[in-house]
Amino acid sequence: MEMAxxxxxxxxxxxxxxxxxxxxxCASRRLTMRLxxxxxxxxxxxxxxxxxxxxVVQEAMLRLWKIAPEWRMGEAKVTTWLYRVVANLxxxxxxxxxxxxxxxxxxxxxxxxxxxxxxQSKARAQALEAxxxxxxxxxxxxxxxxxLEGVSxxxxxxxxxxxxxxxxxxxxxxxxxxxxxLSGRRQELGYEDG
Amino acid sequence: MTEDETELALFFADAQKHAPIPDAKxxxxxxxxxxxxxxxxxxxSALPKPGFWAPLRHIADLLGGWGVVAGLSAAAVAGVWIGYxxxxxxxxxxxxxxxxxxxxxxxxxxxxxxxxxxxxx
Numbered sequence: 001m002e003m004a005x006x007x008x009x010x011x012x013x014x015x016x017x018x019x020x021x022x023x024x025x026c027a028s029r030r031l032t033m034r035l036x037x038x039x040x041x042x043x044x045x046x047x048x049x050x051x052x053x054x055x056v057v058q059e060a061m062l063r064l065w066k067i068a069p070e071w072r073m074g075e076a077k078v079t080t081w082l083y084r085v086v087a088n089l090x091x092x093x094x095x096x097x098x099x100x101x102x103x104x105x106x107x108x109x110x111x112x113x114x115x116x117x118x119x120q121s122k123a124r125a126q127a128l129e130a131x132x133x134x135x136x137x138x139x140x141x142x143x144x145x146x147x148l149e150g151v152s153x154x155x156x157x158x159x160x161x162x163x164x165x166x167x168x169x170x171x172x173x174x175x176x177x178x179x180x181x182l183s184g185r186r187q188e189l190g191y192e193d194g
Numbered sequence: 195m196t197e198d199e200t201e202l203a204l205f206f207a208d209a210q211k212h213a214p215i216p217d218a219k220x221x222x223x224x225x226x227x228x229x230x231x232x233x234x235x236x237x238x239s240a241l242p243k244p245g246f247w248a249p250l251r252h253i254a255d256l257l258g259g260w261g262v263v264a265g266l267s268a269a270a271v272a273g274v275w276i277g278y279x280x281x282x283x284x285x286x287x288x289x290x291x292x293x294x295x296x297x298x299x300x301x302x303x304x305x306x307x308x309x310x311x312x313x314x315x
Contacts, residue, residue, distance in 0.1 A: 020228070020232065023232065025232075028225060028228035028229070028232065029225060031228075032216075032221055032224045032225055032228070033221075036216045036220065036221065036224060037213070037214075037215055037216055040214050040215075040216050040220070041213045041214055044214050050214065053214070054216075054220045054223075057216070057220065057224070058220065058223050058224055058227065061224045061227065061228070062224075062227045062231070065227060065228045065231040065232070066231055068231075121208045121211060121212065122208075122212050124204070124205055124208040124209075125205075125208045125209040125211065125212040126212075127205070128205040128206070128208070128209045129209065147206045148206060148209055148210055148213070175199070175202055178202055178205075179198040179199075179201070179202055182201070182202070182205060183198070183201075
């Protein structure tokens with residue numbers, strides 16, 4: 001299902017949050033449309049389970065709504081704060097939970113009939129998801145934020161509570177491990193053809 | 195970029211293309227929470243409590259910040275200090291002046307008739 005993106009990019013997340021706190025009835029919808037896809041992607045890749053990721057997103061957004069009246073403009077980016085909350089919620093769940101079920105990892109997306117190329121592209125995405133789940137949690141966190149969510153290294157450092165150098169190290173090690181895990185699957189996943 | 199990195203970049207691109215999208219149920223759950231929280235009266239703990247220094251901070255802001263307040267305070271203290279310690283010396287002068295002043299009358303300030311007559315002769 002395609003969702004309309006928030007087209008009004010000129011209004012910052014912070015401003016929308018203040019508007020929400022002041023009772024604006026539209027601000028919550030715009031924030032939800034803007035922020036929930038980002039944190040859902042992050043949570044699903046951290047947890048490898050869509051249902052759990054959705055619960056985390058709901059909980060994180062609930063905390064955002066509650067903190068809105070106390071939000072101080074200029075102190076932190078809303079996305080940084082939210083990613084950090086999601087990171088903590090995911091860590092809590094990963095500590096409680098279970099061995100990773102790779103079958104569950106391989107199906108984070110809705111099934112949509114499509115051309116072969118589309119299926120191959122999805123297969124590659126799923127292969128990456130599965131490989132990500134094999135990484136240590138901190139490496140996975142850094143790689144997902146940097147290379148899938150497009151977050152800058154300084155912002156990742158804030159989210160993870162480490163230095164920028166540590167983020168670079170985690171990302172580099174994570175990418176090396178991913179390359180090893182995916183090596184040899186290029187032909188199988190159709191890159192030779194494309 | 196090495197071959198490994200190039201290959202990995204392709205995997206990342208595909209994963210981004212297939213990023214999960216919140217479905218209508220999740221959006222409804224999130225918005226329901228938002229409406230519930232927004233409808234609640236703000237708890238007292240969430241209201242910013244004016245601190246002990248809040249009134250002073252307000253005054254300091256009006257004056258131009260704590261730097262200005264520090265300067266004004268220093269000037270005020272110096273004034274009080276000068277007032278107490280310097281008043282002894284000045285007191286002697288003013289006492290003399292007042293004492294001397296008490297010995298003069300109004301006619302002491304006007305020239306005598308003898309002087310005026312002497313000028314006309």
